[in-house]
Amino acid sequence: MARFPELRKVAFVLAAPERGRMVVMAASALAEAAGIRTGMVVADAKAVFPTLKVLDDKPELAEKLLTALGAWCLRYTPEVAVDLPDGLLLEVSGCAHLWGGDLPYLKDITMKLRQKGYDVRAAMAPTIGSAWAVARYGISKAVIEAGGQMDALLSLPPAALRLDSAVLERLDKLGLRTIGSFINMPRPALRRRFGQALLTRLDQALGLETEPLQLIRPIEPYQERLPCLEPIRTATGIEIAVKKLLEALCGRLEREAKGLRSCMLKGYRIDGDIQQVAIGTNRPTRNVEHLYKLFELKLGDIEPDLGIELFLLEAPVVEALPATVEKLWHNGSGKDETKVAELLDRLAIKIGPSCIHRYLPDEHHWPERSFKEASFFSEKPATGWRADLPRPVQLLSDPVPIQVTVPLPDYPPIQFLYRDQLHKVRKADGPERIEQVWWLQDGLHRDYYIVEDEHGCRYWLFRLGHYDNEEHQWFLHGFFA
Amino acid sequence: MKALADKKELIRGLQQQILSMQGCHSVLDNSIPITGLGSLSRAFPQNTFPLGAVHEFLSYSSPDAAATNGFITGIVGQLVRQSGACLWISTRRTVFPPALKSFGIDPDRVVFIDVKCQRDALWTMEEALKCGGLAAVLGEFTEINFTASRRLQLAVENSRVTGFIHRFQPRDENTLACVSRWRVRPLSSLTDDGLPGVGFARWDVELLKVRNGKPGRWQMAWTGAGLRELNQRTAVTAMLSKEAV
Numbered sequence: 191m192a193r194f195p196e197l198r199k200v201a202f203v204l205a206a207p208e209r210g211r212m213v214v215m216a217a218s219a220l221a222e223a224a225g226i227r228t229g230m231v232v233a234d235a236k237a238v239f240p241t242l243k244v245l246d247d248k249p250e251l252a253e254k255l256l257t258a259l260g261a262w263c264l265r266y267t268p269e270v271a272v273d274l275p276d277g278l279l280l281e282v283s284g285c286a287h288l289w290g291g292d293l294p295y296l297k298d299i300t301m302k303l304r305q306k307g308y309d310v311r312a313a314m315a316p317t318i319g320s321a322w323a324v325a326r327y328g329i330s331k332a333v334i335e336a337g338g339q340m341d342a343l344l345s346l347p348p349a350a351l352r353l354d355s356a357v358l359e360r361l362d363k364l365g366l367r368t369i370g371s372f373i374n375m376p377r378p379a380l381r382r383r384f385g386q387a388l389l390t391r392l393d394q395a396l397g398l399e400t401e402p403l404q405l406i407r408p409i410e411p412y413q414e415r416l417p418c419l420e421p422i423r424t425a426t427g428i429e430i431a432v433k434k435l436l437e438a439l440c441g442r443l444e445r446e447a448k449g450l451r452s453c454m455l456k457g458y459r460i461d462g463d464i465q466q467v468a469i470g471t472n473r474p475t476r477n478v479e480h481l482y483k484l485f486e487l488k489l490g491d492i493e494p495d496l497g498i499e500l501f502l503l504e505a506p507v508v509e510a511l512p513a514t515v516e517k518l519w520h521n522g523s524g525k526d527e528t529k530v531a532e533l534l535d536r537l538a539i540k541i542g543p544s545c546i547h548r549y550l551p552d553e554h555h556w557p558e559r560s561f562k563e564a565s566f567f568s569e570k571p572a573t574g575w576r577a578d579l580p581r582p583v584q585l586l587s588d589p590v591p592i593q594v595t596v597p598l599p600d601y602p603p604i605q606f607l608y609r610d611q612l613h614k615v616r617k618a619d620g621p622e623r624i625e626q627v628w629w630l631q632d633g634l635h636r637d638y639y640i641v642e643d644e645h646g647c648r649y650w651l652f653r654l655g656h657y658d659n660e661e662h663q664w665f666l667h668g669f670f671a
Numbered sequence: 672m673k674a675l676a677d678k679k680e681l682i683r684g685l686q687q688q689i690l691s692m693q694g695c696h697s698v699l700d701n702s703i704p705i706t707g708l709g710s711l712s713r714a715f716p717q718n719t720f721p722l723g724a725v726h727e728f729l730s731y732s733s734p735d736a737a738a739t740n741g742f743i744t745g746i747v748g749q750l751v752r753q754s755g756a757c758l759w760i761s762t763r764r765t766v767f768p769p770a771l772k773s774f775g776i777d778p779d780r781v782v783f784i785d786v787k788c789q790r791d792a793l794w795t796m797e798e799a800l801k802c803g804g805l806a807a808v809l810g811e812f813t814e815i816n817f818t819a820s821r822r823l824q825l826a827v828e829n830s831r832v833t834g835f836i837h838r839f840q841p842r843d844e845n846t847l848a849c850v851s852r853w854r855v856r857p858l859s860s861l862t863d864d865g866l867p868g869v870g871f872a873r874w875d876v877e878l879l880k881v882r883n884g885k886p887g888r889w890q891m892a893w894t895g896a897g898l899r900e901l902n903q904r905t906a907v908t909a910m911l912s913k914e915a916v
Contacts (some may be wrong), residue, residue, distance in 0.1 A: 199777070228701070246861050487674075527755075528804070530802065530805060532801060536798060537784060541784075541791050541792075543711060545786055547780050547783040547784075547785065548781070548783070549781075551778075561769050564779065571777075575769060575777060575778055579771040582767055582770055583740045583741050583766060583770045584733065584736060585766075587765070616859065617859070617860065617868060645734075645857070646857045646873070648869060648872070649734070668737075668767060669736070669737035671741020671872045
């Protein structure tokens with residue numbers, strides 16, 4: 191329809207010869223409204239609707255079209271399968287929340303497809319069978335919650351179960367017009383009368399039987415296996431196994447221009463226990479030596495006990511790693527950066543990733559908020575660091591209360607008592623008033639003073655609140671170099 | 672006469688060899704030397720600040736620690752500007768990252784490692800010093816024994832990374848295999864033309880020990896863009912202008 195816009199306003203059917211006559215294979219929405227159904231003979235349809243436009247149905251057109259649509263649907267989920275002759279199956283676990291929930295997700299898909307001119311119906315359900323049924327025959331709800339398949343299916347016709355026309359005809363003859371009318375019948379009776387296919391379809395729709403998807407773009411897990419003839423019990427054996435697996439995995443990553451961000455080694459012991467260690471990296475890598483070094487730090491945690499018979503190396507998180515890696519710091523060479531990144535990976539594994547911090551400027555005057563943690567390793571500062579205002583080299587995490595002598599309001603103190611020691615102020619700068627970030631926290635503003643005592647030591651003091659406020663307090667917050 | 676010149680040349684060559692055997696490589700490298708040290712650099716062998724070595728700094732009070740960090744940052748800033756990043760390892764960090772900018776380091780080039788115990792700090796420091804991709808490694812921890820310091824020295828001899836150990840209130844000043852031992856104390860700041868207010872930092876830098884060099888005591892100042900040595904004369908004029916005020 192996208193290609194022939196004039197067809198939008200015309201009722202038309204696609205017809206193909208079958209047993210010496212032209213039979214309707216598909217009908218447009220307008221034609222369906224006029225009572226034309228798939229499977230009708232074209233001559234009958236023309237009798238019902240004289241101006242009906244008949245187009246030739248090219249074989250394999252449907253499959254081609256569905257595959258193309260499936261590829262388009264990859265934007266919604268990585269797992270898409272074609273369901274011939276007229277459906278697409280999308281495995282959407284963990285995808286819908288990105289569109290703000292199940293309903294908006296479904297609405298987005300149907301709306302986009304309708305805009306392209308396709309007459310689509312969509313449904314979301316815990317099993318393929320029930321989703322198929324609800325999408326084609328459902329009336330009220332488009333989204334079936336987990337466990338709600340049974341209730342959703344009860345009122346639907348048996349055709350919703352993807353059955354042969356022969357079985358459907360037999361059901362119809364017996365007056366079983368809804369699934370609910372036979373779902374509770376004894377299974378042997380159903381099998382005897384309608385065959386195993388009915389029971390299988392029923393189980394698939396209810397989720398009692400699993401049904402695989404034939405994905406149009408299969409996702410191959412980044413995984414390598416190493417079965418061992420003899421159970422491995424020694425550290426050397428495990429090291430060799432890790433090296434072999436890493437070489438195989440990194441070879442594949444290199445071919446696909448990918449790098450792994452996390453990696454898991456599983457050792458299946460002969461007593462059925464699974465030993466596993468995991469590593470993570472700061473940036474995608476496929477360097478065997480580096481990854482091996484990371485694993486080396488963790489191999490001590492593996493207890494081979496009676497021996498390990500199967501090693502499994504998985505890379506659950508894989509990212510694109512082009513040959514030219516983005517530079518982290520402007521003047522450092524790429525090689526240096528890789529070395530630093532590898533060092534940080536090792537540190538993260540040995541002492542924990544929470545110990546490593548890198549900071550970026552944040553647009554706040556409040557000292558404690560003037561910097562923020564970089565959220566990923568190669569993040570660059572969005573704004574420049576400010577150097578126009580003097581800031582102390584050492585900043586205490588909690589300001590220490592001090593006692594001061596201040597001669598005049600808003601003047602720097604002439605002396606202060608810090609840790610039972612009296613400091614006489616010789617030089618001072620200030621005040622620098624820093625207002626509270628009222629949209630984030632409550633409290634009073636601070637008036638900062640830089641003071642230098644008689645020994646030449648420089649301090650950062652502040653008064654919390656206005657001078658004429660009875661409850662104002664003085665604090666020491668940092669030391670200048 | 673020619674024989675004498677030859678002999679001098681020979682002795683100089685031998686001295687170089689001895690120095691490089693002792694792990695003093697800075698002249699052999701073609702790295703840019705640290706500038707702004709003035710006559711302080713004459714305290715070192717071959718008159719250059721030793722890079723690719725581990726320096727030890729001692730401090731006993733919080734203002735001293737701040738001054739020491741300021742002085743170290745002034746030196747590290749020059750190294751980082753030349754190449755790459757630096758690592759700041761500490762057991763209890765009080766340094767305020769945005770302040771590093773005023774000492775010539777972009778704080779986002781510094782990776783802070785906060786470890787819980789001395790042992791982890793030493794392990795991290797050693798691993799970091801082995802990594803040739805870093806410009807400098809700064810370690811803030813209190814205790815380190817001679818063996819550990821030798822491990823650090825061995826690490827830098829291969830990688831040529833410059834290390835700084837800042838020991839805050841150590842229990843005792845035990846001998847270490849570091850190339851030098853420093854103490855930096857704050858002095859009253861200098862302002863241009865004796866204007867009131869607090870000016871740029873001024874430090875009393877004491878070189879307590881230095882391998883193959885002459886220990887001594889100097890006055891250094893931070894000028895906002897780099898280090899500067901204050902010789903006796905500038906110090907006196909500063910003093911006079913202060914009195915005039």
